Amino acid sequence: MPGKRLISIEGIAKRYPRKGEGELTIFEDLWLSIDRGEFVCIIGHSGCGKTTVLNILAGLDTPSEGVVIVDGKEISGPSLDRAVIFQGHALLPWMSVLGNVAYAVAARHRDWPKAKVREHAMRFIDLVGLGPAANRKPSELSGGMKQRVGIARALSLEPKTLLMDEPFSALDALTRGTLQDEVRRICVSSDQTVLMITHDVDEAIYLADKIVLMTNGPDAHVAEIVKNTLPRDRVRNDLHRMPGYYDLRNHLMDFLVTRSATFKDELAAGLPYDFRSPPVVVPIVTKEGAEPAPVDAKGDRVAS
Template identity: 50%
Template sequence: MTKSSSFPTKGNSATLNGTKFLEIDNVVKSYPSADGGELVILDGINLTIGEDEYISVIGHSGCGKSTLLKIVAGLEKPTSGMVRLEGKEIRKPGSERMMVFQQYSLLPWLTVQENVRLAVDEVFKKASPVEKKQIVSEHLAMVNLTQAANKYPDELSGGMKQRVGIARALAIRPKMLLMDEPFGALDALTRRKLQKQVLDIWESHRQAVMMITHDVDEAIYMSDRIVMMTNGPHAKIGEILEVPFPHPRDRQAIRESKEYYELRNHALNFLDQNFSQDE
């Protein structure tokens, strides 16, 4: 844990109307080590996320951020503890949790609309062709890709490819969006534009979001709370910061506020302290 400070922090629980949405309950994740023992990556993670809350998880490489996200996605199983969504234990991937990766993961032989349609066909098996087409069109419009619907991935920029991935994730109407460094492969200008676009979509279509990032400014701009991880192995939640800025957000106004610099410095100090402890 970091040293206490005067900056406002928030506990690890979030409820809406008295109902817990996602519960991460004492999750431990370990792997066999070369000496025959166990290497503990995550060591007792407890976190509750509300059904329309935007959470960012931040920490140094090797602290288990992506592993935690994969456990919530059902792509990995915890060694002990459990994750529950609306009271039901998560044991495998499901359409109520959709993941957006840093790499675009598009099928190169399918057009933009066909890549999105593939997910829609899988989840909405009983929908008519007209209904499926409407869902695809609606979500391509949401990410400003209507004009690129018939293009193939190799005809798109990196930002456009990531927008296809986001449209595909949103098109199946998941209860929770999981994003693993979704803007990490983009140049700075494209990254800023896509951050705003994703935040605009979330502000108009609220759902639970859990995002992994290394970028403190990104976490502050987009999140309701920032979950800061201690270093791995044996990584824990070191601190959780509440972001005080209301939605919808104005990046420029946020950066001109005193609270922004206090929050940013607090997060950077936490990361610096953990970095020095790892040396």
Template identity: 50%
Template sequence: MTTANERYLQVQHVNKVFTRDNVSNQVLADVNLTVKRGEYISIIGHSGCGKSTLLNIVAGLSTATDGYVILDGKEVNEPGPDRSLVFQNHSLLPWLTVYENVALAVNKVCKHKNKKERHEWILHNLNLVGMSHAIERRPGEISGGMKQRVGIARALAMEPKLLLLDEPFGALDALTRAHLQDEVMRIQAELNNTVLMITHDVDEAVLLSDKIVMMTNGPKATIGEILEIDLPRPRSRIELANDPQYNHYRGEVLRFLYEKQQKVKPIASVKTAESKAAVAAG
């Protein structure tokens, strides 16, 4: 019998159809996903497979044509503070300081806290992402990586049940991206957040995730395979570079994406990580 924590987030039989000028386009078809509390889930697939559409439905920014989303026992029908979304673009207001950008969210959501408590909470979250030294700077005065740190701090300050990341590192250079990935791993380990992230980066997905959800090509995209990542935490990208299991997982995702790119029916469904590793070793 599954517990509430084991089905913390449920996406059930979700379809999404867009209609314009009497022409309908089904983007998602019968998407089903169950996420445990505290899990880190990556969604990967080729462009046009409905990743962002699915994330927007979970965020409450878009409604499913059919099906439903349940988060912690409550159906999702609209945006809410129990879900925070971090975009690829930092989405900071340029006329506000770093502190004020985070305060905007805190003052809206944390009305149960008094002024002093809100101030301390803002500083706490900026310190969590290493940005407490830049509280008086405006977005134009800090780097792209620092802007994303502030965006993550703002999202975390809302104390969401679910953190949604839409390619949060996609616009960053390789070194900054790697550093922020390490920071997100550290924060997720500390806070035990439940995270749903869209990515195009296979290495990023394997490094960060507990499960990788692989989407089929659109239209009528759905979940093709779900790969469980059984790697101990904390994870080091340096140590994992030559790890056979890490490279096995990486190869499985690349295989899936290549097959979809070639429009070839997958040879076989994904087995458990243990059985696949045994076959590879044998």
């Protein structure tokens, strides 16, 4: 029986050399663990290093310090066990929808005959509702359809981890909502482990089990990890009627509007903070004016 923890990010930093001015630290001392089946979102302002963190997890970039352990092993490069859905769709323009997905499946299962590859690819194309468009080229698809191909391709790899970099940000509201519903349905039903980057607080509340709040860069940090205690069977259109929804939303908005910038001052003023285990917070207020309830390392509430 494999352990509960799948990914362990241990003290990673990313630094770039600067002409004549020493190094620029984008983020440092970043620690985060992700359990199997967990859906984790990272939220933070532009430039704090979210894509860099995701690329490091994908094996497409390397940290300047620290390590990432997946399934007990330090990662050393890209792996089909960690599929990425990019913000741009990154499709091969000369191949059809089926061709794009089958290409990935064939790379994963080199010994499969053509018919089996095709059947497997079609299963995932159907899953995202693109069956009737399977023979179209990317140039004949809308933005939302292209994004679906990217999702089908990543899911068809049946990866241990799905990494998504703002997968819905370029879509209109209606398409975004539909795709969020589909991705959530697929991930919940298959206990998929996911790390997703988003700028959208409501998207994070709908999809994530926990939400990682990153402070502004340079020198960004994980300020805290917010536990989402809304029911797992939540429905997008009913979120705002759920008890605790506004506490959670206000907490995330307050972070983005204020604390993401002032956290550094709090640290400098002596805020007790352990980089290795950032505070886990459940921002559901129990009585008027109360502070977010403190929780232990497992995210369970502790008596205050």
